[in-house]
Amino acid sequence: MPGLHRKDLLGLKDLTAEEITLILDTAEPCREIFARELRKMPTLRGKTVVTLFFEPSTRTRTSFEVAAKWMSADAINITVATSSVVKGESFVDTAKTIEAVGADVIIIRHAMAGAPALLAKSVKAAVINAGDGAHEHPTQALLDLYSIRRHKGRIAGLNVTIVGDILHSRVAKSNIWGLTKLGAHVTVVGPPTLMPPGLEELGVRVCYNLDEALEGADVVNVLRIQLERQKKGLFPSIKEYSRLYGINKARLDRLAPDALLMHPGPANLGVEITEEAAEDPRSVIVDQVSNGVAVRMALLYLLTGGGREDGLLH
Ligand code: CP
Numbered sequence: 102m103p104g105l106h107r108k109d110l111l112g113l114k115d116l117t118a119e120e121i122t123l124i125l126d127t128a129e130p131c132r133e134i135f136a137r138e139l140r141k142m143p144t145l146r147g148k149t150v151v152t153l154f155f156e157p158s159t160r161t162r163t164s165f166e167v168a169a170k171w172m173s174a175d176a177i178n179i180t181v182a183t184s185s186v187v188k189g190e191s192f193v194d195t196a197k198t199i200e201a202v203g204a205d206v207i208i209i210r211h212a213m214a215g216a217p218a219l220l221a222k223s224v225k226a227a228v229i230n231a232g233d234g235a236h237e238h239p240t241q242a243l244l245d246l247y248s249i250r251r252h253k254g255r256i257a258g259l260n261v262t263i264v265g266d267i268l269h270s271r272v273a274k275s276n277i278w279g280l281t282k283l284g285a286h287v288t289v290v291g292p293p294t295l296m297p298p299g300l301e302e303l304g305v306r307v308c309y310n311l312d313e314a315l316e317g318a319d320v321v322n323v324l325r326i327q328l329e330r331q332k333k334g335l336f337p338s339i340k341e342y343s344r345l346y347g348i349n350k351a352r353l354d355r356l357a358p359d360a361l362l363m364h365p366g367p368a369n370l371g372v373e374i375t376e377e378a379a380e381d382p383r384s385v386i387v388d389q390v391s392n393g394v395a396v397r398m399a400l401l402y403l404l405t406g407g408g409r410e411d412g413l414l415h
Pocket of ligand 1: 157160365
């Protein structure tokens with residue numbers, strides 16, 4: 102029987118290729134809602150979706166809220182700074198409180214890797230990981246996969262290059278799991294100090310020279326450089342980083358005319374990517390954000406039991 106037979110979405114490491122494909126397929130009709138005059142469907146009427154973000158977010162939190170509202174769920178955002186967390190309440194107790202007032206889905210972002218998994222064990226509500234430390238950001242990777250499939254028609258066999266701070270990037274980790282499971286050839290490139298050990302064991306090619314890594318790339322996914330890393334001496338200077346690993350017009354000119362340029366956002370324009378490159382016709386950065394709404398709609402639907410009996414969004 103179709104449907105996502107799991108309570109939570111904690112990471113792409115846990116998902117099978119079939120489950121990932123089911124989520125991407127389910128997102129297709131959700132993406133069409135953008136073209137509608139009335140962007141509302143009754144699918145999640147009576148369900149309550151709560152976002153609990155311990156770290157800042159624009160795209161992920163807003164797109165979950167829009168996704169829930171377009172599907173007629175009650176969407177509630179907990180602002181951690183004005184919650185009882187500041188009085189010392191643990192995040193598990195906070196989540197149990199949220200569940201006690203009727204939450205069906207809790208979407209959590211936390212600086213600590215593993216926080217969503219801990220939460221998932223503590224509550225009956227579905228838990229979605231919206232980013233945990235440097236561990237995983239599964240919904241970002243799902244929307245990246247969806248964007249690639251939407252523009253290239255497939256994922257298997259494509260050469261995907263991920264550029265930047267792989268060590269600290271949860272986006273990179275989830276993308277690596279998802280892309281390799283779906284049969285893409287993944288190259289990661291960045292400074293040696295920002296490359297975790299053991300990547301080859303995940304089935305990716307590791308490279309330290311950007312121009313070499315861009316050769317033959319069908320998709321280039323540029324990561325946000327976390328500027329605080331420079332203070333820790335992990336790369337010499339922003340200028341040096343941009344020169345060696347920044348995506349600019351000259352580098353884009355060497356890519357195929359139908360290559361895709363992606364960035365999860367927020368971008369440091371002029372650091373990891375120039376404004377000119379971000380606005381290149383091959384850039385799908387803005388489309389990624391809209392695709393994020395569709396993918397998150399699909400997930401909310403599947404994690405609340407959709408797709409098993411009904412089989413259709415309505
Ligand atoms: N890509 C991403 O997670 O963006 P936000 O931090 O704005 O949610």
